[in-house]
Amino acid sequence: MPLKTYILTRVILSIPMIFILLTVVFVILRILPGNPVTAMLGPKAPPEVVKSMEAQLGLDKPIIVQFGDYIANILRGNFGNSTVTTLPVIQELEDRFPATLELTIFSMVIAVLIGIFFGSFAASHYGKTVDVMARIYSIFVYSMPVFWFGIMLQLIFGVWFKILPVSGRASPFMTPDNLYTGLYTIDAILNGQWNVLYDALLHLVLPSVTLGVVISSIFVRMVRSNVLLSLSSQYVISARSRGVKESKILYAHALKNAMIPILTIMGLQFALLLGGAVLTETTFSWPGIGSYLVERIRYRDFPAIQGAVVFFALFVVVVSILIDIINAWMDPRVRY
Template sequence: MERLRFIIKRFALLIVMLFGVATIVFVLTKLVPGDSAVANLSQRSLSDPKIVEAYKVKHGLDQPVIIQYFIHIKNVFKLDLGTSMRTNQSILYELKRCFPATIELATLAILLSTIFGIFFGIISAMKRNSIVDQIVRAISVLGVSIPSFWFALIMLYVFYYKLQILPGPGRLSASFSAPVAVTGFYMIDSLIEGDFLKFIDALKHLILPASVLAAFTMGLITRTTRSNLLDVMSTDYIRTAKAKGLSKVSVIVSHALGNALIPVLTVIGLGFGNLLGGMVLVETIFNWPGLGQFAYNSVKSLDYPGIIGVSLLIALNYMLINTVIDILYGTIDPRVRCK
């Protein structure tokens, strides 16, 4: 019951925060110097006042800013994010089109980074100051510091171009048509279609971009897991467990890991949020039609509804992820729940 009240409170707060985000993003887009008409109309069209005027009327830019703001807020609460100035499609349609591609990629990336990050973190902590520890720490530093666009090109060059064991950019090979959109996730939709080969192809196309994206978060998770595990391992209850004759693996897995993973959860959550909102370069190199590319194109063409739509979605992601993490904290550590 207490947990239910907590969840309801968090979701009520979420609506207030969304209103704040909608306001801040609107104000920021209007403060940024630039003219959407200049960004979207050709040089020749810009020389024709009639076309410029028609463009402004069509997109409501002829209205005073305060009126634009009230229309914007009213539309946000009606779940109508307006029409893209760049594509002329509804923003909800665009987000619905792009977001599944991003979630599919981000989910695999976070899964890979979590599995390998925790695994390497444990190994590193268990073999503290050994050569294995040094290698793992070097890998994690490399993962955090390597520029993603460069790593993406190298991965493509090695695994696609030279070794030819993984497919190149895109979500599917040319031999497959996109599955009928049910969820927007190609892996799920191809299974719904009953096409297992397409499922495998979609999966293979995910591996390279997901690995590139996973590198950064994996590095963070490895480092966080290692340092927290080392802290926990020096506590009294672990000493007691060791004194009872439990094996090292048993002590770590059954007693230490649970407590050591609480800060890791935050890293995973924030990492997932980052992946959902900030993979423009990787999406561009891998021709991945996700939110990052849409956000980039929206900013480039000063597509105000597009920028606001993406910002709201990313903010919503962060809020939901934080809420889920708070709930998970309580699950892992009952003391947090009691507080």
């Protein structure tokens, strides 16, 4: 199958998946107990005020009509206005997305570094103490609640040793003067504000380590398994018979060939991290989309909840398609 045909097929197949997701989100929000108008005005609001607000928000229309309006607005890129702030949801998501993206990038770097080096080192020492430690690490860390791990890091490094901030994205008056990307670390460098960069990095340490370490358990197991499979291949045996150094065999041959399936999981995990950062952002009061979603769920803010979930879903779909394209380009066998 030609690469262009493969890409087109993947894009077409993603459309019904997105539609099903939109439908599920819409239906679940409508069948859950509670009312966004009551949550916004309070239980003692006069009935006529409640009805007026429901008419203003379109909640008095039949469900089918509401769903049709919802899909039409999504196709136009209109996620509606928040029932809490009355601001466009897309604007609020754009304001929050850079914080989530920055946290995700730093967490991913930590997870990848631990996963690749610890996993490949364990594979090269199969059956030895390091290998056993890697397996125990991956099982223990994967089963560890991310919010509990975050609280423990806050307690140790923020409360006991008092060397790292435990919440927020920056200290007061320590934000970049000009926001070019919304990523504080990048903008601080572009502005030449090295004290702001240092402050932003300090605030990133605990949340990114929390999320990165928990996710690294997946990468350690995957890297270890794939490198072990590569080390048993014929080309590795041939390289050893020629006297090639074991370190070169591990990193230049086995790890390189094992990276194709690993890159797929890493790419998908990066997309899922954006949605999975909800607990971490809540624990560290990180002003990203995750904490935004939790906040709006409390207020039954339908447009904001739907917008955040759809935003996450679209991002995951786009990243999935990009990963499939990269895999198909690197390995033509994927297309068949």
